């Protein structure tokens with residue numbers, strides 16, 4: 506069992522506050538993804554949990570023990586970085602066996618063989634065990650790096666954009682495998698990315714960071730459907746959520762404080778109107794993107810550009826007049842905070 510508690514962590518670098526009062530509890534077997542743009546504080550949080558940096562304020566507990574001042578080696582953690590960090594002169598087998606060979610563990614060689622074989626099979630690199638690390642492809646190397654982090658069953662494995670240096674196809678394959686392995690092993694993970702697809706598909710919970718603040722923590726579905734503010738709403742969804750002034754929808758019931766209406770592309774529904782205007786505000790089709798399985802229809806409502814996701818068979822052309830209807834809109838006040846309907 507593992508539980509990692511991060512309490513009120515603050516880290517400053519000179520005049521920059523990289524992390525401000527961040528608190529998070531990571532339960533056993535959770536896959537927590539920290540999501541945010543560059544400079545948001547994701548790596549800082551990871552490095553503090555790893556013990557590579559010391560916080561200015563706050564505490565870190567791993568399984569009840571306060572490790573805030575403990576060096577990395579004294580914490581029950583492993584990490585994987587963006588760049589492969591294998592021992593190039595060793596074979597894949599030796600790379601995987603290395604973390605198990607610590608003098609403290611005294612693991613018998615037969616047991617090491619069994620564990621390494623098992624992880625190699627999970628990672629689908631069992632046929633590469635005798636290869637040197639340098640004889641592997643990028644994807645295989647990163648597989649081994651992930652295997653090496655998981656092989657000794659740490660309290661928590663920390664991963665900083667481990668898939669970002671791989672090409673898109675490999676990244677998608679390894680993403681699925683990483684999730685499968687994490688589930689099979691019941692591993693606890695803290696994972697940093699700025700890729701929303703990784704966050705949505707890997708995480709049991711996502712922590713959204715902005716300017717050093719952990720602004721919301723929730724399941725991918727909670728973050729997508731129930732964002733705390735305009736910023737979080739804009740982090741997930743591709744194309745991004747439509748953010749429109751309230752005045753465009755005078756007939757739509759909305760809370761008094763609502764200044765902005767947020768509508769996801771799949772919830773902005775449009776219908777062609779012929780001559781007479783339909784219900785709701787009218788818009789004009791300005792651009793059509795054909796994606797194969799769906800079309801992104803760009804619609805101008807007055808001076809506002811919006812995007813609607815429609816079935817590719819819908820007969821629409823640039824210049825068409827459409828009526829616009831909103832489903833499950835989100836409301837935000839002037840400051841961008843969520844206002845409940």
Ligand SMILES: Nc1ncnc2c1ncn2[C@@H]1O[C@H](COP(=O)(O)OP(=O)(O)OP(=O)(O)O)[C@@H](O)[C@H]1O
Nearest residue numbers: 518521523541542543544545546547548549550699
């Ligand atoms: N060692 C350092 N010295 C000075 N400033 C730092 C240091 N490490 C991080 N920072 C600053 O702290 C802030 C947060 O950085 P951090 O690396 O945690 O962001 P990030 O969300 O991981 O970004 P990225 O996606 O680019 O890795 C940034 O403004 C960064 O410039």
